[in-house]
Amino acid sequence: MEKEIEKIKKERDEYLDGWKRAKADFLNYKKEEGERIQATIDFSRRCLLEKILPILDNLARAEKEIPEGERENKVYKGFLQIVFQWREFLKNEGIEEIETVGKPFNPELHEAVGEVDPLTGSEQGVSGMVAEEVEKGYIMNGALIRPAKVKVVK
Amino acid sequence: MAKIVGIDLGTTLSEIAVMEGGEPKIIENREGARVTPSVVATTKSGEILVGVQAKRQQITNPKNTLFQVKRLVGRRFSDASVQQDKKLLPYEMREGEDGGVEVKMGEKWYKPSEISAMVLRKLKQDAEERLGEKITEAIITVPAYFDDSQRKATKVAGEIAGLEVKRVLNEPTAAALAYGLNKKKDERIIVYDFGGGTFDISILEVSADTIEVKATGGDTHLGGEDFDQKVMDWLIDQFRKDEGIDLSKDPLALQRLKEAGEKAKIELSTSLETEINLPFITSDAAGPKHLYYKLNRTQLENLVREYIDKSIELVKQTLQEAKFSPQDIQEVVLVGGQTRMPAMQEAVRNLFGKEPNKSINPDEVVAIGAAVQAGIMQGDVKDVLLLDVTPLSLGIETLGGVNTVLIQKNTTVPTRKSQIFSTAADSQTSVEVHVLQGERPMAQDSKSLGRFILDGIPPAPRGMPQVEVSFDIDANGILSVTAKDKASAKSQSIRIEGSTGISAEEVERMKKEAELHAQEDRKKQELIEARNAADAIIYTAEKALRDAGDKVGEDIKKEVGEKLEALKKAKEGDTIEEIKQAGEQLSQALQKIGAAMYQNPPASPGQGGPSAEGGQEGEKPSSNQ
Numbered sequence: 001m002e003k004e005i006e007k008i009k010k011e012r013d014e015y016l017d018g019w020k021r022a023k024a025d026f027l028n029y030k031k032e033e034g035e036r037i038q039a040t041i042d043f044s045r046r047c048l049l050e051k052i053l054p055i056l057d058n059l060a061r062a063e064k065e066i067p068e069g070e071r072e073n074k075v076y077k078g079f080l081q082i083v084f085q086w087r088e089f090l091k092n093e094g095i096e097e098i099e100t101v102g103k104p105f106n107p108e109l110h111e112a113v114g115e116v117d118p119l120t121g122s123e124q125g126v127s128g129m130v131a132e133e134v135e136k137g138y139i140m141n142g143a144l145i146r147p148a149k150v151k152v153v154k
Numbered sequence: 155m156a157k158i159v160g161i162d163l164g165t166t167l168s169e170i171a172v173m174e175g176g177e178p179k180i181i182e183n184r185e186g187a188r189v190t191p192s193v194v195a196t197t198k199s200g201e202i203l204v205g206v207q208a209k210r211q212q213i214t215n216p217k218n219t220l221f222q223v224k225r226l227v228g229r230r231f232s233d234a235s236v237q238q239d240k241k242l243l244p245y246e247m248r249e250g251e252d253g254g255v256e257v258k259m260g261e262k263w264y265k266p267s268e269i270s271a272m273v274l275r276k277l278k279q280d281a282e283e284r285l286g287e288k289i290t291e292a293i294i295t296v297p298a299y300f301d302d303s304q305r306k307a308t309k310v311a312g313e314i315a316g317l318e319v320k321r322v323l324n325e326p327t328a329a330a331l332a333y334g335l336n337k338k339k340d341e342r343i344i345v346y347d348f349g350g351g352t353f354d355i356s357i358l359e360v361s362a363d364t365i366e367v368k369a370t371g372g373d374t375h376l377g378g379e380d381f382d383q384k385v386m387d388w389l390i391d392q393f394r395k396d397e398g399i400d401l402s403k404d405p406l407a408l409q410r411l412k413e414a415g416e417k418a419k420i421e422l423s424t425s426l427e428t429e430i431n432l433p434f435i436t437s438d439a440a441g442p443k444h445l446y447y448k449l450n451r452t453q454l455e456n457l458v459r460e461y462i463d464k465s466i467e468l469v470k471q472t473l474q475e476a477k478f479s480p481q482d483i484q485e486v487v488l489v490g491g492q493t494r495m496p497a498m499q500e501a502v503r504n505l506f507g508k509e510p511n512k513s514i515n516p517d518e519v520v521a522i523g524a525a526v527q528a529g530i531m532q533g534d535v536k537d538v539l540l541l542d543v544t545p546l547s548l549g550i551e552t553l554g555g556v557n558t559v560l561i562q563k564n565t566t567v568p569t570r571k572s573q574i575f576s577t578a579a580d581s582q583t584s585v586e587v588h589v590l591q592g593e594r595p596m597a598q599d600s601k602s603l604g605r606f607i608l609d610g611i612p613p614a615p616r617g618m619p620q621v622e623v624s625f626d627i628d629a630n631g632i633l634s635v636t637a638k639d640k641a642s643a644k645s646q647s648i649r650i651e652g653s654t655g656i657s658a659e660e661v662e663r664m665k666k667e668a669e670l671h672a673q674e675d676r677k678k679q680e681l682i683e684a685r686n687a688a689d690a691i692i693y694t695a696e697k698a699l700r701d702a703g704d705k706v707g708e709d710i711k712k713e714v715g716e717k718l719e720a721l722k723k724a725k726e727g728d729t730i731e732e733i734k735q736a737g738e739q740l741s742q743a744l745q746k747i748g749a750a751m752y753q754n755p756p757a758s759p760g761q762g763g764p765s766a767e768g769g770q771e772g773e774k775p776s777s778n779q
Contacts, residue, residue, distance in 0.1 A: 025175050061434035065442045105214070107207040112214045113409055128198065134406060143186065149409075152214045 042143075049095065049138070049145055056090075057135055059083050090138070098137035098148045100130045109137060111147040115154045129153045158291040158320055158532055160524025161277060162328070163270060163308065165224045166350045168192050169518055170277040171525035172285065173532070178332070178525040180518050183280040189517065190280075194272045195219040196260035204276040216244045218259050222351070225374070226255045226266040228300070228307030235374070267307045271314035278315055292317040293524045293531075298324045298356040299370040320531060326356035327365045328523030329489045331530075333511045336365055342482055346469065346502055346510070347489035351377040353465055355472045357483070371472030376461065378419075378492035384457045385415035389430060389447065397443055399436060407435050422451045423494045455497045462501050469505060486510035491517045544569075546664055548625055548633065551588035551597035553578045553689075554682035560625045563593065572624035574640075576617045578689075584609035585621055587637045589650065593668030595679045601664070608637040608646040616693065677730075684733040688725045691737050691744075692718060698747050706750040714743045 063083055066076050090097075098109050105112065105128055116131045130150045137148025160178070162169045167189045171180045180188045185206055195208035196218045203211065212219040225239050231249035240247055246258040256263045278289050294317075296308050305322045312319035326345035330336065335343055338360055347354040354372040358365050389411050390401050401407045414430050421428040432445040455462075473480065486502060488510045493499065502510050514522060544567060549559035552575065560571045577585060586607050592600035611619050620640040627633050638645035668675075695718050699711060717740040724736040 029175065058433045065434055065437070105211070107203060107210040111210040112212070114405055115214055134409075147210060154214075 042141075046140070046145055049140070053136075053138065053146060056086055059086065060136065093140075095138050095140045095145065098139060100133040100137070100148045100150050103130050104128055105130050105150065105152045109139075109144065109147055110150045110152075111137075112152050113149045114151040116151050118153050127153050156288055156290055157285070158293060158528035159278075159281060159289055160323075160328070160521055160526070160528045161274065161292050161294045161312075162325070162518075162521035162524060163224065163274065163294055163296070163311075164192055164349070164520075165222050165352055166192060167517075168273055168277060169521035170281050171518070171521040172281070173525050173529035176529075178522045178529070180521060181281045181284050183277070184283065190273065190277060191221070192224065192270075192273050193219060193221045194223075194259070194269050196262075200260065202272065204272050217246065220245055220257055220259055220269050223257065223266045223269045226257065227270055227311070228267070228304030229255060230303075231255050265307075267311040268314060270308065270311035274312055274315035274317060278317060290316070290318055291320050291528075293321045293323050293528050294319055295323045295325045295328045295520050295524050297352075297354055297370075298326050298367045299354070299372075321527065323524055323527055324356070324365075324367055325354070325489070325520050326358055326367070326487070328520045328527065329487050330358055330360075330365060330485075330523070331526045332514050332519045332523035333485075333487060335485055335487070335511075336360060338485065341484040342368070342478065343485040343487060344469070344473075344483050344506070345487045345489060346465075346493065347372075348465065348492040348498065349377050349490040350379055350492075351375070353377060353468070355469050357472065357476055357478065369472050369476035369478075371468055371475070373464070373468060376464065378490070380461055381419055381458045381492065381495075382412065382416045384461075385419055385449070385454065386411050388449075388453075388457055389415060389445065392447055393435075393445055399438065399443060401436060401445075404436055410435065418449050419454065420494075422449065422454050423496060426451050451496070458497075462498055465498075466501050466505055469502075480506045487519075488512045489516050489519050544627060546591050546601075547593055548603075548627075549590050549600075550575075550623060550635075551586075551590060554686050555597045556679065556682055557590050557592065557595055557597045557600045560623070561627065567627045568629045570624065570626045572622055575621045575623055577611070577614070577619050577621075578616055580615050581613040582616065582619075583611045583613055585611065585637065587623060587635060587646075587648075589633075589635050589648065592664050594664075594671060595675045596682075599667075599671070599675070603633070603650045604635075604648050606635075606637070606646055606648045608639060608644065610642055610644045611639050612641055614641075681728060681730050681733075684730045684737075685725055688721055688733050688737050691740055692721060692725075695740055695744055698744055702747050702751065706747050710743075710746045710750060714740070714747060717743045 060083070063080065066080075070076055071080065087097075100110065110130060113134055118127060129152070131153045132151040133148060134151060135149035138145040157172050159181075160171045162171075168191075169180055169189055171178050173179070182188055183190050183205065187206065190205045191209045193205065193208040193212065195203045195211060195215055197203060197211065197215065208219060209221075212221075222239075222243065225243075226236060226247070229236050230253050231247075232253070236247075236255055248256050248258075248263070250256040250263075250265065255266055257266060257269065258264075259269070274292075274294075278292075282289050292312055294308055294312050296305055300308070309319045309322055325347065326343075329345050329347070330343050335341070339362065341360050343358040343360065343365075345354075345356045345358065347356070352372070352374050353376040355370065356367055357369040359368050360366075386408075393399060393401055401411060410432055414432055418428045418430050427448060427450040430445065430447050430449060434442045435445040436443050473483075483506055486506050486508060488499065488502065493502075493512065493516050499510060499512065544561060544563060544565050547559045547563045548561040549557050552558045558573075560573055561569060575585070584607050586605060588597065588605040589603040590597055590600040591603050594600050608621065611621070622638045622640060624636045624638075625633065626636075633650040634647060635650070636645055636647035695714060699714060699718075702711065717736070721733070721736040721740045724732045727733070
C-alpha cells in the first residue's frame, strides 16, 4: 500500500513537473512570438530585396558604360534619373550602401573577388585596402543584407 | 538541464540543431544563416576567422584559408586519398609525428581536428547566444564509412571545442532518425546523400533498438558543384559561338556566370524553364556585350545526365556488394540539396520502385536527425508525452445549412474556442445549436454529433442578440459545447464523448469525400452566401419601406417594391449571378429612399437615422446624389 502511495506520489510529481514545464514553455513561446513575427517580416523584406538588388546591379553596370561626355544626352540623362530614383528608394527604406574603395578590407562587410597590384603613391598602394568595387553591398538596420564584392590591394 | 545539441559537421557546410518543445529546430548563427561554411582562416594580423567571413577573404589569402579539412581528419598522411587531396587543396600540409596529417595556417601547424574544433566552437558559441544558455554536450555526425581513427579525431575536435561528445552518429542514421524510421523494425533503408562535393550511399538495417550500417559506397569527389560547372561551361560555349568571346578568361564574368548558373539550376527544380540574363557581361571594341539565354529542364538534365547515371550505377554497385537487390529495400531517404532535382528523384524512384522520403529539407535533415537523437537521449522524445489532435474539423450549423467550423482539424487538444452568433429573424427567442464534424462546408454532408436548443432569448431584431458558442475538448477527446445568451446569461450545453474517437478509415473517408466534392461544395456555399446576403437586403428594404411612410415619393416606393419582388424570386432559383444582380439593383433603388429621406428630414431627431440594427445598406446617405 505504502509502496503504491510512494509510486503514485512520484508519478504525481512527474506529471505536475511536466505540466509546469509545458506551461512555462508556452508562456516563453508567447513572449518570443513578437520577436519571431518581427524576424519573419524582416526576413521576407530581405528575401525580396535580395531579388531586387541584382537588377539594380545591372543598372549600375549600364551606368558605368555610358561614355564620358554623353551624360548630358537626354536619353542617358533620363536613364540616370531612374538609377537615382532606385537609390533614393533604397535609402528611404533604411538600406545603406557599404563603403568600399579606400577602406581596409573587412570580411564582415566585404567579399574579395580578386586582387590588384599596388599602385604606388596612392591610397590604393597600401596592401589590404579595397581597391575597386565590383558589386555594391548593403546593410539594413545594422544587419548585413549582402556583402560588397571588391578587389583588394595585394 | 542543459540541452544536448546535434551537429552536422560537413565537408563544406555545417549546421547545428536542438530539440525545442519536442520538435527539432535548426539554430541560426550570428550572421543569421542556418548554415555555416566549414572554413577557417588566419588573417595577416593573426586574427582567426571562422565561417562565412573566412570564406569571403579566401581569394586574398588562399594559403592560410583552410577548407574541406574533413577530408583529412583522422587520416594518415600516407593514405592515397590524402595524397590525392593534397594536389587539389591550396594550403600546405605535412606528415605529423604520429603519422597523421598536419595543415599550415599562418605560421603554425595544426592537426585537422584542431581546425574542425574551431568550426565547432563557432557553432557552439553562436547557438549559446541564440538560446541564451550554455551548451556543453553534443552529438556530432560523421559519414558511415569513417573508420575508428576518423571518428576518434572527430570526437577529439568536439572536446577541444569544449563539448562533451555524447555520441558520434552516422550521417545516414541521423537522416533515418529525422524521418522516424528507427521505429520500422526489420526494414532496410538506403540513404542517397548527394551533397555539394561528395556523394555517399549507405544501406541501413533497423533491428529491435539499433540501426546498423550494412554497406556504404559513393564517390568522394562527385557533387552538386559539378552540376554548376556544367551549366557554366554550357553558357561559356554558347557565348563563344554567338559572340566569339571566351568568357572563361575573364574572372569577373566567371564569377557572375557561376552565380547565375547555380541560380538557374536551383530554379529548374521547381520550374520548367528559366532565363539567364546577364547584361554587360563583357565588352570589346564594338562596345558592351550582353548575355541572355533560356535554359529548360530537359536541357539541364541532358547536361548532367552522366552524373545522375553514375550515381545510380554506384548505388547498384553498393547493393551488389552487400548482396541486396533493390526489392530488399523498404525505405529510401534523400539527403543533400542536389536531391531536389526532379530528374535525380525520378532516377532513384525508378530504381527502387517506391517514393523516396524527401519532405524534410535535404540540407538540414542530418542535423535535424542528430537533434532527434539528442532528444531521445535526454528523454524529450517520449511517445507518452505526445498530445492528440482532432482528426476532423468541428463546428455548428448556421443560416442556410452552412457548417461553420470552430475548431479546425489537426488542432492539438486540449483546446477551447468560442465565437459569437446571433439570430436570423426578428423576435427570435430560441436558437438551435447543431454540432457537426467533417470537412464539407454544408451541414447536410457533415456528421451530426448532437443538437440542443437554447431558449429564453429576449425578443429583439435579428442580429441583435449575442449568443456565445464555446467548444471545449479535453485531453481525453471529450467535447463539451456550450451556448450562452449574453443578455440573459442563460446557457445550455451538451457533452459529446469520443469526438476524436472516429476510426482511422472513417477519418480518411471523410477527408477524401471533402476533396472529391470540394468544387461543387464551394458552389453550394457561394449560393447560400448569396441567398443570405439577399435576405439581409430584403430585410433592410422592407424595413426602409415601412419607415419611409409618406416622406418618399410613390414612384420610388413602387420601384423598390418591384426590385424587392424580383430579388425574392431570384433567391428561389439556383443562379448565383442572378441573385447577386437582383440584390445590387435593389440596393441601388434603396439608396434613392435614403436620399429622399435626407431631403425631407423628419420632424423629430432620431428617426430615419441609422437604427439600432446598425449600418444596414440602403440607410447610408447616398453619395452620388
